[in-house]
Amino acid sequence: MLHRTFFIQKEAVFMKYKDTLNLGKTKFPMRGSLPKTEPERQAKWYQNNLYQQRLTQNETKPHFNLHDGPPYANGNIHLGHALNKITKDIIVRYKNMTGYYAPYVPGWDTHGLPIEQQLTKAGYDRKSMPKAQWRNLAKDYALEQVDKQREDFKRLGVLGDWEHPYLTLQPEFEAAQLRVFGKMAGKGYIYKGAKPVYWSWSSESALAEAEIEYHDIDSTSLFYANRVKDGKGLLDDDTYFVVWTTTPFTVTASRGITLGPDFEYSVVQPAGEKRKFVVATELLPQVAPKFGWDAWETLATYKGQELDKITAYHPWDPEAEELVMNADHVTLDSGTGLVHTAPGFGEDDYNVGSKYHLPIIVTVDEKGYMTAEAGPEFEGKFYDDITGLVINKLQDANLFLAKEKITHSYPFDWRTKKPIIWRAVPQWFASVEKFRQEILDQLDKVNFYPGWGKKRLYNMIRDRGDWVISRQRVWGVPLPIFYAEDGTAIVDEQIINHVAQLFEEHGSNYWFEHSAKELLPAGYTNEHSPNGEFTKEEDIMDVWFDSGSSWNGVLRQRPQLDYPADLYLEGSDQYRGWFNSSLITSVASYGQAPYKNLLSQGFTLDGKGNKMSKSLGNTISPLEVADQMGIEILRLWTITVDTSQDMPVSKEILKQVSESYRKVRNTLRFLLANTSDFNYEQDKVSFADRQAHDQYFTVLLNDFVKEIRASYDNYQFNDIFKRLINFVNVDLSAFYLDIAKDVVYVEAPTSPQRRSMQTVFYETLLALTKLLLPVLPHTAEEVWEYLPNETSDFAYLSEMPVVQDLGDTSAMMADWQAFMKMRTAVNKALEDAREAELIGKNAEAAVTLYLTQEQKDVLTRLGLNARLLLMVSQLDLKDASQADEASRDYDGLQVTVSHARGKVSPRDRMYHEDLGADSAFPELSKHEAEIVREFYPAAVSEGFE
């Protein structure tokens, strides 16, 4: 047996030329099988507590705190979530690898209407159970959603403190939120008012937009006149404003007439009329026939703004007055250009009314019946049944002009299918007006990415009204407000903090499970409650107040976090949302913005630039991408696009991204394969001792590191992609790695030329792996497993490459630029020769260059091996004056290409004129023979096959 084995081995020793080459070797696969390997790799991260390990390693470093904006805990994650979380992960990973302690605490927004709706859908009836029970159901549902989304976010490769997220329903969060509310209350920013909401009389409840559906209905619209009371010298008191309404019952609460400031209004006297009427000039021809006006005389015209603050009489109520106002919502589409305005019954009406300080009159009760305030003849009647009565009243006063049936879209309660009305109900407000300038001043100190974000947020804060913070709902944080016996509201910071303490210990359900007395501090008295009786507010807070308090609920709670945060990063819809509410509460409480930097992202669109929606069927699920292509592809996609704007995504686009991924992956593989016999610590060659082309590439790499880091620092992620792909394709693949084969494969394993190049290979590999890690963590970690000399267990535990000081390389690089132009010229010449079938591959060519003095100087100064860099077998350099007819000019370089002289070596596949110089190796060049003799002595005795 032994003999036999020996015999076989001996026969196998018979060498091939290939065996004397250093062909690259690696098991790093060309294809990543990402959908399969990513989850395994992620499991490893969590088994090894990678997130915490990195933080522990950074414990003493300066903090960088990205504060997570809480996604809503409902539904499957979509591309927007993925983009947001991935970008955050990129930033956090980068910061942790560049000298910062950068924790990431994910959060969820867990209160609010959509969750209540899910319960309703699931068949629960809110009104059939106590509030606390309903809230427990909501809580269970929210926690389930959090668990589901958490798993999905982890699948994106996002590293964070997933075991300790913040949830807006956590008692400590709710307590912190109440304390923010308390601070604002203490400063007098919280007040009670009234505001119209969608009111469903059929379910006796306020509704949200989501609970409304629209149907076409027929309504009776009325035209009637309001007699001028104080015409401010412009209008006589026998002049009448002609107004229009589609909701006759609201005339009972009419307090104003709204005009368009820039529209022209005519004062006209119809033929046979003593009275004068004001109508928008443009609409006069349309409305006159309705009023039976055949002819009229125009007495004057005014702009809407000129008539501002003139007053008129209410049609029948002597106590009331109608104020002329101006607002942009008035249109000339229909009516008269003068809009009857009842601030208690419409949003536009409310808005313009509050600007002019009109009272808010509500003449309909919660069941839809007119109140006493509407007047004795209306009281107790259903709002929709009084149109005839209103017409009668107007006719009695000789103010009625016309009625008209109109068909229009009208909101309905989606559950009861009954129409709804706008109706003002008591609401709690947070004043913005009182400290608007302070907010704007603090906003000015924030850095915005992109810069226009500042303008956008600034305009919103500048133009927004006070914040309605109450909601007539159940699933949320209760408003910690009490009422005394006479109805006086008790909004007291100390009491609020007392309630906060209770919430911190018991959770906010405590509010619903206990009486006002139990919730108030022991022994609390108030002059408005002589009998010591109190009631509590039943409304809850707007969920934007929840998330808007996260700087207090999270940043100021957790020791590893900081307030203000270094960075908030969300979609551009959050200028209205979280960016906005967080800013208000933070400035109100502590006089500063909760963030130093604000980064906003656009929305994902389909391949055609249209919005993604389920109904259009153009959505792409991030989890599907993960399962089909790998999450690395989606992560890479996030840096191919300009995230400051809206971003197109489609299967085709992702396909293109995956091609880029493969290119990067293959390049890493090539570098791995050709450094597998290289030990950086032992074999590295110093910059000064490197070959000219290796020095050149070292500089390219150094510039690359510098630029990529700058792009990370400035959150310019698509610059990273551009630069990366260019570096990999142009600098590495098409140039350096291409010429490298003639060195790395062919030269002696330990030769200085080879070691010089391997040094640069290794540095490149290491730098690329680290620089890519924030974007492609799975791939980077995979590469890391093939780098036995790197001691840390994970690539993520290593530090980003730093920019080296290589001295002044500008002159050298200018020369290289000149040489690379010459190389391009030679490539064209070679291509022509190939087309002429003079050569096949470059190695079959002998090239002669006829150089100008300047070109010669470049080559001399660089001291490079031009033949190697041009990848030809022979290169002859001559003076430009020697150029003959055979040569051709390529972009200023005279070139002649001919077939290479001599014979081709089977080993390096180049042509040589000295084959067989070493008689032992008749087919090898002298240089090759030396290598083989020294490193493969067996070949001398055995020969080649």
Added chain:
RNA sequence: GGGCCUGUAGCUCAGCUGGUUAGAGCACUGUGUUGAUAACGCAGGGGUCACAGGUUCGAGUCCUGUCAGGCCCA
């Protein structure tokens, strides 16, 4: 209707303060290799810079308007 933003090759993006024939990578075509091989090299084709006016000696780059698209309001 308002605030903010976008519209450059098939795709994703560069084009700074206006100045020679508008760039890159991918994709595409041709071709060479077969020692990065379900890979790699080389060369090449491809754009009325959304449209229409205007300012200027000169505009993708400034101004106005139109169209298309997005977010947030109304």
